[in-house]
Amino acid sequence: MNNLKFLLAIWKANLQSAMEYRISFLTQMIGMMANNFLYFAIWIIFFDRFKDVRGWGVNDMYVTFGILASAFGLVSLLFGNAFMLSDIISKGRLDYYLSMPKPVLLHAVSSRMIASGMGDFAYGFVSYALSGYLTWDGLARYVLAMLLAATVFAAFLILTQSLAFWFGTMSNFSNLVLNAMLTFGIYPITLFDNYAKIILFTIIPAALMGAIPAEFIRGFTWQSLSQLLIGASGFLGLAIFVFRAGLRRYESGSAIQIEV
Template sequence: MRLYFKYLSILFKSQMQYRTSFWLLTLGQFFIPFSVFAGLYFMFERFGQVKGWSFYEVTLCFAVIHLSFSLSECFSRGFDAFSSLARNGEFDRLLVRPRSTALQVLGSKFEFTRFGRLIQSSFVLVVALIHLPIAWNLAKVFTLILMVSSGVMIFTGIFILAATLCFWTIEGLEVANIFTDGGREMAQYPLNIYQKWVTVFFTFIIPFGCVNYLPMLYILNRADGNEILYMLTPLAGFLFLLPCIVVWQLGVRHYRSTGS
């Protein structure tokens, strides 16, 4: 972890060399998600509710998934940009260093300008929590933190799987965006508004439903059954990350050097 934070410090200092560009990009990242949130607001302004969900309940769902995506995109960007390392032969250098390749790729790139999107998502989360009549206790606070953390793990896992494909395809495949950008857009609404097969896929295969929908039922006192199970469903995000790391290690073993 000392090495990881060293990577973090070096890349932050390098990005701050162009401070005007950094702050303008951060400001742009702050306003970009507002267009999506504005669409959400106008939809509820027109229809009032969506399948029993109020505006602020969906806003909570929106904030959690966008907060998770922002954190993952900021700190896991190295895997998202891995195709350039594989294509240019720069991954060869990582293999001869006495440190984990996953850690080195993770520390190869950080997008600190994504803090703008992070701040916007945090603002939306605060607005939702202020307007929702939630009886907070320690367990619900823990569940909310777990929801965001789990979302980060899922998005990071998808970035890792997309990077692993580069060992065979060289270039990153746009199909991965179906599960990152597409997953983010889909998961910003409660899963029960979709068809059953969508709900099943994004609960048991890619567990976005375990990030916000199921634990949110517990926070809103709408859980039907054992509340502890609803509270702990975000752990599925951490479990999802484990096979992604195994697949990454498999890809590393099949990597063939460029010879450069």
């Protein structure tokens, strides 16, 4: 309960901090929505030409892209430092979080809000609304699937960025796998054979962020829900385990820091 109050307080501070620069906040938000629209326009043109890719149509793409954008946006908004964890570790900036009486990982990742995430988050809902699958219970499934996909995504970021405890800065590697995750997340799952699907559920769990949540939104199945629940809890557990193991190797640093 105390940790929830703490999280709400820190998110409030993040929002206050982002809103100190009103124009930047608004332009980032609107800019990201426009960016997503332009990106998705290519898929609209593609499906206008080919109509169907192994049973996967433009409406499925709307849902998949929507859930991916919303989950990405939610992690950017609430756990923005998950994208920068490698830098925080390698530059010795975990000291601040370690000197506070709260769980280090939770405190560290929640201490930054990436304002453009608001654009992604909102765009996802718009994309879902345009898909033709919008119903009240569909919307409820959308929210649940988004939370689980965001958990997988945040856990995956923490996992890859925590490698910095062992190998020094890992931000380039992490960006690489992050891009792979987002790219494969948006591709129609029907394109991949079984071996590729194993990779998309494990090494780069893009299927748990795009195709599986989309399948769950289009229609409830216990299979897709359990895949999402197992994936989210498994990856989260693994990420926390790796971070904690790495924390024992943390070496701090003497770099002068000018802001939190």
